[in-house]
Amino acid sequence: MDIKFSSEALATANKLIARYPQGKQKSALIPMLHLAQSEFDGWLSPEVMDYVASLLSIKPIEVYEVATFYSMFNTKPVGKCLIEVCQTSSCWLRGSDEIVDHLKKKWNIEVGETTSDGMFTLKTVECLGSCGTAPMLQCGSDFHENLTVEKVDELIEKLKSKGERSSYLKSLVNS
């Protein structure tokens, strides 16, 4: 596959680079990786990372070391919907264990695995700043809060048909 941003994404990429001083284009790396992840199926393959390196005129290793440091970057393929359940204290106090157990049973998978149809990947994450509306999960950019097992089932039904990924481009374009 020929790795290349859409023209829209490429225009955005150039705007992102222009936000940092001359010669400091490496600063745009994390924003660019978000962009790349939303352009290329929700994960960063070595080819995609090399492409980002070329856009920023930096060495591929500089991209790899960043991509592997940050938890939002996936260096392996993920399901259409990444379901990230917060499990830190405030969420645990309000029942996040039940939510995780429910999803594990429902899909017959362990945390970190993807359903056989490639639709859902279940992940547990640390505090997402939604402690006052706990328990919660994130899917794409959306926060789903004050969860109950019933609400989770409803949500999963809805997501089944469309999938949802975090999109940096969307955040920029919507504004």
Place this chain on the structure above:
Amino acid sequence: MGRKLLLEHINEPGIQTFDVYRKKGGYASVEKALKTMAPDAVTEEVKKSGLRGRGGAGFPAGMKWSFIDKKSDKPRYLVVNADESEPGTFKDRYLMEKIPHVLIEGMIVASFALGAKTSYIYIRGEYMYIVGILEKAIQEAYAKGFLGKNILGTDYSLDIYVHPGAGAYICGEETALLESLEGKRGNPRLKPPFPAVAGLYASPTVVNNVETIAAVVPVINMGGDEYAKIGIGKSTGTKLISASGHINKPGVYEIELGVPVDEFIYSEEYCGGIWKNRRLKAVVAGGSSVPILPADLILTTAKGEPRLMTYESLADGGFQTGTMLGSGGFIVMDEMTDIVKNLYTFARFYHHESCGQCSPCREGTGWMEKILHRLHHGHGKKEDIDILVDVAKKIEGNTICPLGDAAAWPVASAVRHFRKEFEAAAMAHSHAELVA
């Protein structure tokens, strides 16, 4: 009702937009500062206000600004810390989502005071939907002449950009944040040099929390002296508290510093009491990093005085019997809470988030997680408790950045105040062994 300086208009329909925000008096501080004050005079007002950093450490904001290296010929930067990843803390998210212009307004005034012509908001990547909200607010501010070249016809110019992170608690630490903003892994730097001398791109830089910068708006509008009249002693002004856990009304509350803890937990104005008619067991008052306190010590100090929501009162008694205001992440636990499990969630968090640069933190957080996992699952031994405390002690003070301390304090305090529960967890093992 306490005074609201940041959230006064939070329920006004459309307050997210420039027009409504402006109608409610928004951007007055920019007009006042840019048109009638010298940059140093702005810093002076902030000093007088006694405003302290709202990100966790409570360092006086005006003093931090006055450290910025003005002799350097490099550009200066203001960087807003919107990484907000301290468990139990969600106030910056609330503020940016509901009333984004107050942050932009504060940034203009602060950047003017510092002589910064470019300013970045470093926001945690998981808050991606807020990136859109902020971008929109910034565009509106440009369109109305509050950003860009020659703001309000003065010779001051400023650009603001939003920069998303990508999931790493450590990037909330200011030097890790700057590394990350430069496109690198979030490994904290050794200090000195401090950011005020060599920060972003080795240029003079001030890093402040979202709420600190927003609070500059009322400081300039009211004047530092008036602001300092709110609160008690060195805890001036108002503070956003993120309240979560076993309370009837979790949420973000703006309090005047000095509200009694008792009132904060039980009054209808704030948390509304403990849920399910249960009793209070413990509170983590300032985000996961601060010492946990049992009910009696969070409500009254060891001296028997009512505990207040101030930097000083919460710290009264030191780490033996006190805690810290920290980020204002107020986590409440009822009588049914398993303290060992709670601590395990924190230990797992710190192990996950350690950047791995220093061995005491990298290895120590891993050991603490393992021991707590054991204890929580009934495979622990009584000796484990002392090992746990010993590991925590050996991390504390021996690392490049304070994440190590932040991982150690909750452990030391939980064992200090709830040792019996840890022993019971260890007994579960001895008991099982005996039966076997």
